[in-house]
Amino acid sequence: MITISKLLFKWHKNAVSPTLNINQLNIKQGEHVFLHGPSGCGKSTLLALLAGINTATSGEVSILNKNLNSLSNTQRDVFRADHIGYIFQNFNLLPYLTPLENVSLGCQFSKQRQQRALQQSNCLTAESARLLNALGLAQHLHHQDVGKLSIGQQQRVAAARAFIGSPELIIADEPTSALDTNNRQSFIKLLFEQAKHANSTLVFVSHDESLQPLFNRSIDLVNLQAAS
Numbered sequence: 001m002i003t004i005s006k007l008l009f010k011w012h013k014n015a016v017s018p019t020l021n022i023n024q025l026n027i028k029q030g031e032h033v034f035l036h037g038p039s040g041c042g043k044s045t046l047l048a049l050l051a052g053i054n055t056a057t058s059g060e061v062s063i064l065n066k067n068l069n070s071l072s073n074t075q076r077d078v079f080r081a082d083h084i085g086y087i088f089q090n091f092n093l094l095p096y097l098t099p100l101e102n103v104s105l106g107c108q109f110s111k112q113r114q115q116r117a118l119q120q121s122n123c124l125t126a127e128s129a130r131l132l133n134a135l136g137l138a139q140h141l142h143h144q145d146v147g148k149l150s151i152g153q154q155q156r157v158a159a160a161r162a163f164i165g166s167p168e169l170i171i172a173d174e175p176t177s178a179l180d181t182n183n184r185q186s187f188i189k190l191l192f193e194q195a196k197h198a199n200s201t202l203v204f205v206s207h208d209e210s211l212q213p214l215f216n217r218s219i220d221l222v223n224l225q226a227a228s
């Protein structure tokens with residue numbers, strides 16, 4: 001589902017060495033991948049390339065057999081909305097909307113994802129509620145302003161928003177960094193359950209190596225680049 005080949009990425013075209021240099025990486029549909037490495041090694045840069053927010057300086061980044069470099073900016077935006085759910089480190093939720101509204105917005109730019117959400121439930125609000133429950137946000141909080149929720153509760157909303165409409169790829173950039181160890185592990189288990197339910201591939205970045213054994217694959221970005 002993800003193929004990277006001969007990828008070079010430079011933030012500035014005159015930079016002497018690239019930020020990313022990855023000869024080959026393949027990730028299969030449904031894999032749960034833990035991506036780690038020291039601060040500054042390029043994890044967030046790689047996620048932005050997978051999401052088509054930035055494009056390769058040279059080489060190929062393909063998702064679902066689409067080479068993202070071959071798409072225009074608008075086509076990449078559409079592709080992202082249709083196929084990728086992104087859980088941001090700071091969640092990027094709209095604080096004056098409720099969890100139900102925030103989650104429903106996750107598929108506002110994609111007809112495909114709206115249709116898939118409606119195959120799961122009668123309406124987008126019902127599907128948002130199903131996901132919030134599945135990710136552990138108590139029902140009585142579904143109608144509160146998101147800005148009044150705890151960090152752990154907001155994180156569950158951000159995850160439900162990424163999963164609505166069952167995107168094939170879920171990208172999570174350090175979504176557990178504000179949680180204690182027990183909460184991290186239980187949250188990740190809920191993420192895995194949803195990823196299984198939707199058959200989504202999960203690429204999860206974290207500094208916390210204790211989470212590594214929970215995943216079926218682990219990629220050290222420094223080693224991956226050294227092998228290139």
Ligand SMILES: Nc1ncnc2c1ncn2[C@@H]1O[C@H](COP(=O)(O)OP(=O)(O)OP(=O)(O)O)[C@@H](O)[C@H]1O
Nearest residue numbers: 011012019037038039040041042043044045046207
């Ligand atoms: N917008 C940008 N413009 C220029 N350089 C950038 C930009 N974003 C990141 N970089 C540089 O790219 C390199 C990789 O940064 P990146 O944020 O991808 O690392 P990271 O592994 O995600 O780090 P962390 O674990 O601290 O979040 C760093 O040297 C950083 O300074």
